[in-house]
Amino acid sequence: MREFIDSLKQIRLAIFDLDGVVYRGNKLIQNVDKIINELKNLSIKVVYNSNNSTISRQAYVERLKSFKISSERTDFYTSASIASAEITKLKKNANIYVIGENGLREELELAGHRVQTNPSIEDIDFVIVGLDRDFTYEKLSIAQKCILEGRAQFYATNADSTLPVARGFKPGAGSMVNALITCTGQNPIRVFGKPEPFGIELILQDTQIPPEQACIFGDRLNTDILAGNRVGIMSIAVLTGVVTREMIEEVKNKESKFDNNLIPDLVLENLGEIYKSN
Ligand SMILES: [Mg+2]
Secondary structure, three states: OOOEOHHHOOOOEEEEOOEOOOEEOOEEOOOHHHHHHHHHHOOOEEEEEEOOOOOOHHHHHHHHHHOOOOOOHHHEEEHHHHHHHHHHHHOOOOEEEEEOOHHHHHHHHHOOOEEEOOOOHHHOOEEEEOOOOOOOHHHHHHHHHHHHOOOOEEEEOOOOOEEEOOOOEEEOHHHHHHHHHHHHOOOOOEEOOOOOOHHHHHHHHHHOOOHHHEEEEEOOHHHHHHHHHHHOOEEEEEOOOOOOHHHHHHHHOOOOOOOHHHOOOEEEOOHHHHEOOO
């Protein structure tokens, strides 16, 4: 068995971002399948934390299976499943209006909530907004009514401004969230995805592993690394996705105006660097 670099010796929980860390688009990043299996063999708990609310956890199990990585639904914490878990703490069997896709609807229904597509406005307890690639003016005006004329509370899965695709970027969930902010004059009560701490806090609570023994591997400073640092787990930037060494140098620059929580504790060219080279 290969030996870990010293800074990782205490780790018992590894939280992986998915896109840019495990795979890029529909391609597995080289050797990640083997590394994840080795971590599991070392009794390190492996879970996945993604801001993507459009696919359900079950669909993620299938996706990783296609990369020869075995997992269970409960290994995934998506902004949709985190939203569902947190909303359930507020109210069971709630009536919810969703701007979002199947992943979000499925997670809410799985927890016993009723997702209404054509609601009577007064019935709606929560409006939850995530990425919706069939976003319409009609959906926006129903959500606006539920909040302003009804008694619905406004929540969001995540606020990512952009969505990385094979070539460049498309609008992210934040574009829909901001549309609703504009027409209601209200901000979401909570945004569940990274860089907010709720997902990682839920993972630590579910696994009962203390923050000093946990780490997050991510490829974005303003979501993965910021969330990890806010909760006080080890934050590890992997250069297989969005973030580059130049971007990290920029946030480290003492003269820069960036939040110190954007600075990762550790930077790896690729996941293979978790091992000592000899
Ligand atoms: Mg990523």
